[in-house]
Amino acid sequence: MSGSDGRARIVAVVAAIPAGQVRGYGQVALAAGLPGRARWVARILAEHDGPALPWHRVVRSDGRIAFAPGSAQWREQVARLQGEGVTVKSGRVKLANASVSDVDRAIWGPE
DNA sequence: GCGGTGACTGACA
């Protein structure tokens, strides 16, 4: 099958992130089967327009907000995370310890 | 085909 739609996979992974938890761009890309495409993930979220996507649950590898501190998007992401019970400290959040297998199963199925 | 760009990452000082 020509899985050229990496976008669909990335969107699926982000949409599979449970509320109250956060993920890194690299982790999302890896879970989507596209290692090294962290930058692509960022572009997808930025260009994505359609169903509500929990893009605010995606942060940098350090658990820091990808936007510039004080920016409108930065404040919005922080507000959304806090609204879901995520503790945000100095624009930083605590990354959840979830293996790729767990994410993979959440997307493709329990098999 | 080429060079510049970016919601990135890891290593190093």
Added chain:
DNA sequence: CTGTCAGCCACCG
């Protein structure tokens, strides 16, 4: 802890 450097890959003119 912060800041800099090089590597990475997809997109655009």
